[in-house]
Amino acid sequence: MSQPRSLEPDLESTKTRLESLDKAHLWHPFTQMQGWQRSQPLIIERAEGCYLYDLEGRRYLDGVSSLWVTTHGHRTPELDAAIRHQLDRVAHTTLLGLTHAPAIELAAKLVQLAPPGLTRVFYSDAGSTAVEVALKIAFQYWRQRPDPRPRKTKFVHLRESYHGDTVGAVSVGGIELFHEIYRPLLFEALTAPEPHCYRCPLKLERPTCGMACAEELGRVLADQADDIAAVIIEPIMMGAAGMLAQPEGYVRRVRELCTQHDVLLICDEVATGFGRTGWMFACEAEGIAPDLLCIAKGLTGGYLPLAATLATETIYAAFLGEAGDFKTFFHGHTYTGNPLACAAALANLALFEQNNTLQHVRAIANYLAEQMDRLRPLRLVGDIRQRGLMVGIELVADRATRTPFPPEQLVGYHVTNRCRDYGVLLRPLGNVIVLMPPLAVSTAQIDELIDALQTVLTEIE
Ligand code: PLP
Numbered sequence: 001m002s003q004p005r006s007l008e009p010d011l012e013s014t015k016t017r018l019e020s021l022d023k024a025h026l027w028h029p030f031t032q033m034q035g036w037q038r039s040q041p042l043i044i045e046r047a048e049g050c051y052l053y054d055l056e057g058r059r060y061l062d063g064v065s066s067l068w069v070t071t072h073g074h075r076t077p078e079l080d081a082a083i084r085h086q087l088d089r090v091a092h093t094t095l096l097g098l099t100h101a102p103a104i105e106l107a108a109k110l111v112q113l114a115p116p117g118l119t120r121v122f123y124s125d126a127g128s129t130a131v132e133v134a135l136k137i138a139f140q141y142w143r144q145r146p147d148p149r150p151r152k153t154k155f156v157h158l159r160e161s162y163h164g165d166t167v168g169a170v171s172v173g174g175i176e177l178f179h180e181i182y183r184p185l186l187f188e189a190l191t192a193p194e195p196h197c198y199r200c201p202l203k204l205e206r207p208t209c210g211m212a213c214a215e216e217l218g219r220v221l222a223d224q225a226d227d228i229a230a231v232i233i234e235p236i237m238m239g240a241a242g243m244l245a246q247p248e249g250y251v252r253r254v255r256e257l258c259t260q261h262d263v264l265l266i267c268d269e270v271a272t273g274f275g276r277t278g279w280m281f282a283c284e285a286e287g288i289a290p291d292l293l294c295i296a297k298g299l300t301g302g303y304l305p306l307a308a309t310l311a312t313e314t315i316y317a318a319f320l321g322e323a324g325d326f327k328t329f330f331h332g333h334t335y336t337g338n339p340l341a342c343a344a345a346l347a348n349l350a351l352f353e354q355n356n357t358l359q360h361v362r363a364i365a366n367y368l369a370e371q372m373d374r375l376r377p378l379r380l381v382g383d384i385r386q387r388g389l390m391v392g393i394e395l396v397a398d399r400a401t402r403t404p405f406p407p408e409q410l411v412g413y414h415v416t417n418r419c420r421d422y423g424v425l426l427r428p429l430g431n432v433i434v435l436m437p438p439l440a441v442s443t444a445q446i447d448e449l450i451d452a453l454q455t456v457l458t459e460i461e
Helices: 009-025 033-038 077-087 101-113 127-144 167-171 176-185 212-227 250-260 282-286 313-317 339-354 357-372 411-421 443-460
Strands: 044-048 051-054 059-062 118-124 154-158 190-192 228-233 264-268 292-295 307-312 381-387 390-398 427-429 432-435
Touching: 059 443, 077 339, 101 118, 101 307, 101 339, 118 127, 118 313, 127 167, 127 228, 127 264, 127 292, 127 307, 127 313, 154 212, 167 176, 190 212, 212 228, 212 250, 228 250, 250 264, 250 282, 307 313, 339 357, 357 381, 357 390, 357 443, 411 427, 411 443
Parallel strands: 154 190, 154 228, 228 264, 264 292
Antiparallel strands: 044 051, 051 059, 118 307, 292 307, 381 390, 390 432, 427 432
């Protein structure tokens, strides 16, 4: 970590002013603001590559890719240039009744990169809206297809799932802490057990379990397929659920079950998409294609808010008709398909090819796995789950009983706050430490990350 420069008097007053204005007016997401008032907020001033810098010039390794979005690094020259180039033309113009080159080129590129059969791209602005769009499209599709099945209105999600914070997305979410309070506001969804081998909800063990969690989902579909529009999953790794890595073959089995029972499969790749798992899309790891694919986060390389929902031609066709048929998809946000964001996304995707990013992610993920062997023997480390550069380190009070440490799950904050002192920014999910560095992270930076964690976890032991 670089040493802080001493604060100049005007810098000191800037810091004090920003801190007091923040505390006076800013309501931070997923944050208990009472505690925030007592905290000393870290004010980020600038960034470069895999590092963020605070007002005093202190450098921090961005261990969570600024909430799982950064691909080639902060201030990547090609992305900066693409946005500037687009800024000289038009910053925003609507896709309602008009169109523009960046949105068109990007849609074509996404179709080329996506799993086969996904031919249509509907833009929105965030992962949550990409999920909302998928839910609404699935619902409307069954009403409008040539042989309508209007009873098919329900959705199935995995019990610990997280698909975003808007009301529809929360309805298909199951994290008690985030979702329970809103339950009366939500539509009712069906659930199936999450595939979580370290804490199997069915109290079974791999491999003798026969992937009973998938078969339970199969039973829900078999019982109620006539009422079910779609199943929504995050393929191969459930992120916000606590970095739950699915057993190999799970996603393939879910795809088979959905096809068998004539239910749509929505893959939410908001977190797993764009190289994060070592595949452009995690579905590819299992050789499957969903009927609807939700993408956001890494789409613009971590620069601008943009999301999309990709659909098959069959789904799209169900929305075609004359104006009076009212088959239109009545949905669209003001900034949908924003040209600056589309330009950033195009530059981001071009760099994936230019830099062989997927190859780099696979190599660096192997290196990360080796380095994490240093953490495995530590008393607090219960489980390490990894898919590419998406990692969860679950901390336990007792490795034998797997009791989360501590039950209030505050240790994560303690560990990650302490990591800051060693120049590494991390953010926990309960008792799980999340490692999601930018895809461009180097071996030296992985060392920095693991050194900091090893030091902090050893201190606590
Ligand atoms: N879906 C998944 C799998 C996510 O991880 C997230 C965010 O973390 C979302 C949806 C929601 O995305 P956003 O925060 O951009 O609305």
